[in-house]
Amino acid sequence: MAKPTAILAELKRKKKPGAEEYYRVRVGLATCGISAGADKIREEFDRLVKESGLKNVEVIPTGCVGRCDLEPMAEVTRGADTPVLYVHLTPEKVARIVREHLIEGKPVEEFF
Amino acid sequence: MVEEIKRKIVVCSGTACTDPGGKRLEPMLSKILQARGLEDQVEIEEAVGYGLCKNCPMIVVEPDEVFYGKLDEAKLQKIIDEHIIGGKPVEDLRVKGSVDTSSIRMLGSADFFGKQLRITLRNCGIIDPESFDDYLQMRGYEALAKVIESMTPEQVIEEIERSGLRGRGGGGYPTGLKWRQTAAVCSYPARECPTEPPEQRYVICNADEGDPGAFMDRSAIEGDPFCLIEAMTIGGYAIGANRGYIYVRAEYPLAIKRLEYAIAGARQRGLLGENIFGSGFSFDIEIRLGAGAFVCGEETALIASMEGRRGMPRPRPPYPAQAGFYDCPTLINNVETWANIPAIILNGWEWFSNLGTEKSKGTKVFALAGKIKNTGLVEVPMGTTLREIIYDIGGGIRHDKQFKAVQTGGPSGGCIPEQFLDTPVDYESLMRAGSMMGSGGMIVMDEDTCMVDVAKFFLTFTQGESCGKCTPCREGTKRLLEILTRITEGNGVVEDLEKLEKLSNHVKRASLCGLGQSAPNSILSTLQNFRDEYIAHIEAKHCPAGVCSALLDYVIDPDKCVGCTLCKKVCPVDAITGEPKNVHTIDPSVCIKCGECKKKCPVKAIYLD
Known part of the structure; x- marks a missing residue:
């Protein structure tokens, strides 16, 4: 009989991690985020990523990172890049993040 | 058994690690492992930045989750010989401290995350x-x-x-x-226990x-x-x-x-x-x-x-x-x-037992709320002081107003005044400061908060939530609330304070469950630390924080009023008189203090006095 740790290792292997060069956009979607409009922000990311035909971007929901007053927020990471956390998001900000950060590869410094 | 655990070495490949030579750790590791015939037993994996960039280049030995930093070949050999083979972490090469978040770019984040664990x-x-x-x-x-x-x-x-x-x-x-x-x-x-107990x-x-x-x-x-x-x-x-x-x-x-x-x-x-x-x-x-x-x-x-x-x-x-x-x-x-x-x-x-204080181990999560700049969820090691949580992590009081008190423990807890701000967060210390740990609510109050009103707020809550099973809680909270209401409405008498204290202690001692046993804490702690506010309500019929509306009158500042008539139109009881373009006045005997006029006034001429 397989040992629990071996079974667990097998379960872990089933998920293929996404490619390193992928952008991951984690949108804070706990109650605090949603009440600040984070679900709209996620839809906006999804829509723009799809419209722009970006294949290297994953939009992922996540929980509350602790700064409920800064919601809605999203963290953009890619491989070893320094993670960038965008706060107080609006659809206009999302459009710029998608264009400048996800397409052109330049974090939107203005929003820091 | 420690020896049987298959270990994994995770090489950090964060930006900083790869720069000063993090990439070179992997071939070094494989070489050392091969030399000891361990290449099949130890897995090497890459992981993205741990955020401990001061310690680059670094590795993590799993599943023990031991972080080693500032490595070179000799140190790696030592780690493999003593930790992987010997089973004992090499203490002097370990990286101390929690995750350094200076590598996360975020608005004012360094303090917010820096003191958390x-x-x-x-x-x-x-x-x-x-x-x-x-x-x-x-x-x-x-x-x-x-x-x-x-x-x-x-x-x-x-x-x-x-x-x-x-x-x-x-x-x-x-x-x-x-x-x-x-x-x-x-x-x-x-006596009913079967011999084969399911x-x-x-x-x-x-x-x-x-x-x-x-x-x-x-x-x-x-x-x-x-x-x-x-x-x-x-x-x-x-x-x-x-x-x-x-x-x-x-x-x-x-x-x-x-x-x-x-x-x-x-x-x-x-x-x-x-x-x-x-x-x-x-x-x-x-x-x-x-x-x-x-x-x-x-x-x-x-x-x-x-x-x-x-x-x-x-x-x-x-x-x-x-x-x-x-x-x-x-x-x-x-x-x-x-x-x-x-x-x-x-x-x-x-x-775990190395974290926290002598009697309170580990960390505690708090929900920061109230008049604080950074509201949200924080997790700190036990023993962190209230001041560190409120000022360093929470960013201090909103609009840089004066701190008055912090309420911990929800309706069961109490209000802690400024002189106890250096109280370390643990079960016993908070109790000594007149409050309790509770489940982790932390409501910060500033100079604009009336402590009598706060006590009334929590009593309204506990009185409404009392299940009614035991008399001390059902009747006691009701009577306590009546006295508090009386005080905030300007009908309190000096004897009320003694009555509040006495009844509070009765409810605490005689109630069946924690709800009643702790419900009077908000009264007792405010009475102890902010007695002068109670006395101001009772004797001077004045609310120092300007909150208890029954003790305040809405007044129009004649120097500011432009006679726009908006307040007059919005007043539901016609308490405001005045002609267009002339200064308006409020009749306090008619006014029901709904505050609508104050909200409507375009030149902020209406204030509470």
């Missing part, structure tokens, strides 16, 4: 709460696998006992002791978070529901239960949805239900929805509610550990308590 919230905001695989990648279920594979239930209980973990719901009862007591009791009354025990997670201003449990579940399921399964294994229940309020629909997802995911993977990990151990979890009564957070009321009865407490003993759900031994722990369990199992009790 995230154990129970470790995955919140990081994993996708609707992806079971995400949790598995974050060492999810490694604790359960370890427990089932290499620990006896007795060893698990001992581990929790030694860690010093105490209940995070507020009471601070030693968790390990609770587990031992639940495991030790036979579920049958002595003993029934239960595990319950108390997620009935009801304190006003508290949202720790909600956020923890919404951010990482999986951890709770894993922890409860470990609890079931330790005490010999095959069923668990999560009692969560129906007002938390997102938390419920994510819990359901986590339960389904665990069942699907054979990590919950029959024959977990093929080990013969079976355990399943169901969700029970609470209708949102505050008293149902009390464990015996919670059990009554789960059994389909009216949610009312009963006297203890017997404690749920002896006779709980359907009179069977029942282990009830709070969400945050459970969330600590997998981390303790994985890192060992020594690690």
Whole structure:
């Protein structure tokens, strides 16, 4: 009989991690985020990523990172890049993040 | 057995690590491992930045999760010889301290995250709460696998006992002791106990978070529901239960949805239900929805509610550990308590007991709310001072106003004034400061807060939530509230203060459950620390903070009024007179103090005096 740790290792292997060069956009979607409009922000990311035909971007929901007053927020990471956390998001900000950060590869410094 | 664990070396490939030569660690490692014939036994993996960039280049030895930094070939050899082969971490090469977040770019984040230590919230905001695989990648279920594979239930209980973990719901009862007591009791009354005992025990997670201003449990579940399921399964294994229940309020629909997802995911993977990990151990979890009564957070009321009865407490003993759900031994722990369990199992009790203070180990999550700049959820090591939480992490008081008090422990706790701001956060110190740890609500109040009004607010809450079973609580809170209302309306007399104190102590001593026993705390602590405010309300009929509207009059500043007539139009009782373009006046005998005029005034000419 397989040992629990071996079974667990097998379960872990089933998920293929996404490619390193992928952008991951984690949108804070706990109650605090949603009440600040984070679900709209996620839809906006999804829509723009799809419209722009970006294949290297994953939009992922996540929980509350602790700064409920800064919601809605999203963290953009890619491989070893320094993670960038965008706060107080609006659809206009999302459009710029998608264009400048996800397409052109330049974090939107203005929003820091 | 330490030697049998297959180890993994994770090489950090964060930006900083790869720059000064992090990439070179891998070939070095392979060479050393090959030389010792260990290349098949130790796995080398790359991981993205740990954020401990000061220590580059670095590696992490798993599953021990030991961080080594500032490495070169000689140090690597030492680590492999002493840690991988010898089984003992090389202490002097270890990286100390928690994750350095200076590499995360975020508005004013350095202080916010810098003083925190995230154990129970470790995955919140990081994993996708609707992806079971995400949790598995974050060492999810490694604790359960370890427990089932290499620990006896007795060893698990001992581990929790030694860690010093105490209940995070507020009471601070030693968790390990609770587990031992639940495991030790036979579920049958002595004379009926069959010789072949099919003993029934239960595990319950108390997620009935009801304190006003508290949202720790909600956020923890919404951010990482999986951890709770894993922890409860470990609890079931330790005490010999095959069923668990999560009692969560129906007002938390997102938390419920994510819990359901986590339960389904665990069942699907054979990590919950029959024959977990093929080990013969079976355990399943169901969700029970609470209708949102505050008293149902009390464990015996919670059990009554789960059994389909009216949610009312009963006297203890017997404690749920002896006779709980359907009179069977029942282990009830709070969400945050459970969330600590997998981390303790994985890192060992020594690690946990090194965190915090002498009597309060580990960390505590607080929901920062009120007049504070950074509202949100923080997790700090026990022993952090209130000042550090409020000023360093919380960023201080909003609009740079004057700090007045901090309320901890929700309706059961008290208000702590400025002179106690350096109180370290632990169960005993907060008690000495006239409050309590509670479940983790932390409401910050500034100079504009009236402390009598605060006491009235919490009494209104507890009075409304009193279940009515015992007289001291049912009648006592009602009378206390009446006196407070009288004072805030300007009808108080000096004797009221003595009456409040006396009655408060009676209610505290005579009430059946924690609700009544702690409800007067908000009165007693404000009376003790802010007695002058009570006296101002009673003698001068004046509310120093300008909150109690009955003691204030709305006045129009004649120098500012432009005679726009807006206030006159909005006044529901025609208390305002004046001609267009001329100064208006409010008749205090007619005014009902609704405040609508003040809100409407375009030139802010209306104020409270």
